Amino acid sequence: MTQPHATDVTPTPHDADGSRAGQDPQGTTPAHVPPAELRAALTARLGGAARAWLDQALEEAAAHPGTHGPISVWELRLAEAGRRCGPDHADAARVLVLHAAHADTEALTRVYSQGTADERRAVLHALPHLVPGPDALPLVEDALRTNDTRLVAAALGPYAARHLDAHQWRHAVLKCLFTGVPVDRVAGLGRRAHADAELARMLADYAAERTAAGRPVPEDLHRVLALTESERPPHGTAGPHGKES
Numbered sequence: 001m002t003q004p005h006a007t008d009v010t011p012t013p014h015d016a017d018g019s020r021a022g023q024d025p026q027g028t029t030p031a032h033v034p035p036a037e038l039r040a041a042l043t044a045r046l047g048g049a050a051r052a053w054l055d056q057a058l059e060e061a062a063a064h065p066g067t068h069g070p071i072s073v074w075e076l077r078l079a080e081a082g083r084r085c086g087p088d089h090a091d092a093a094r095v096l097v098l099h100a101a102h103a104d105t106e107a108l109t110r111v112y113s114q115g116t117a118d119e120r121r122a123v124l125h126a127l128p129h130l131v132p133g134p135d136a137l138p139l140v141e142d143a144l145r146t147n148d149t150r151l152v153a154a155a156l157g158p159y160a161a162r163h164l165d166a167h168q169w170r171h172a173v174l175k176c177l178f179t180g181v182p183v184d185r186v187a188g189l190g191r192r193a194h195a196d197a198e199l200a201r202m203l204a205d206y207a208a209e210r211t212a213a214g215r216p217v218p219e220d221l222h223r224v225l226a227l228t229e230s231e232r233p234p235h236g237t238a239g240p241h242g243k244e245s
Contacts, residue, residue, distance in 0.1 A: 030095040031125040031157035032187070042092045046085060053084040054093055061100035074101040075111060078119050094122030098130065105135045112139050121150055127159035134163040144172050152176065153185040161188030170199045173224060174206060183220040193227035200228035 030038055039058075043051055061074035077097050082090040098108070108130065112123045124143055127136050136159070143155035156172055164172065169192060176183050183189060193199055203225045207217045 029125055029154070029157065030092045030122075031128050031154070031159070033092075035096060035099045035129055038092055039096055042085075042089055042096065045089060050085045050089075053080075054096070057081075057084075057093070057097055058100040061097050065101040065103075072101070072107075074098075074103075078111065078115065078122065081122075082118060090118060091122055091125055094119065095126045095129070098122065098126040103130055105131055108136060109139060112142075117148055117151060121154045124151065124154035124159075125157060128157060128162070131159065137163055140164060141168065144168070144175060147179065149179050149181050152179060153181050156181075156186045158187045161186075161192065166192075166196075166198075170196070170202055173199065174202060177206065177218050177221055177224075180218075183224055189224070190227050193224055195230040196228050200225060203228070 033041070043054065046054060057074070057077040057080075060077065064073050074097050078094050081093040081097070085093045098111070101107070103111070103126070108123050108126065112120050115123070120143065123139060127139070140155045140160050140163075143151040146152065152172075152175060156176070160169070160172070173183065173186060173189075173193070175181070176186060203221055207221055207225075210217050
């Protein structure tokens, strides 16, 4: 099974709630880094040829954001990103191209439905930068139905944290436990899990099922269960993301 990973493109990004990425691996993904910072960090890490390709790809996307014929110029650049920038930087490059093209929900849906798994992941990372409302939730829901752990992890970024309803979000957290996606990849986990009695019940049921079957209970389950408690840290003490409450 493919394991999720984050593309670390900048040493000090912040996630959706302002916490430092060093305390949240999800915070190093392109979904959490503002596009201007993402471009600066990526440019600093690319070689000369890759930088030149990225500059040209972004200029083309900005100049010709719409479709021209059966496929837009910038969509072709999405397919080239891995070869041009290397696999470690391809996610960030694709997100920047999508942002430069001002891809709307229709365009993002087209890329997601027609693209490779890598391109689908980039679309999911780009959602919080491009779609202000819940219109792109079908893409998140589709990714959560897959068994590709990298897609599942990408789907649970800040866009899902803002727009996924409680029922779907709880089941997405359980899917992380089923498939081995670290819950650190779930954006807004502490905020959304706090005082969630239904999530606590689901976690307890899942733990009981595994225990009855003689199977180990994932350590992440205990972590999430602790987050569902209703008590908050005393004023002036650090919360789960290292911030004062």
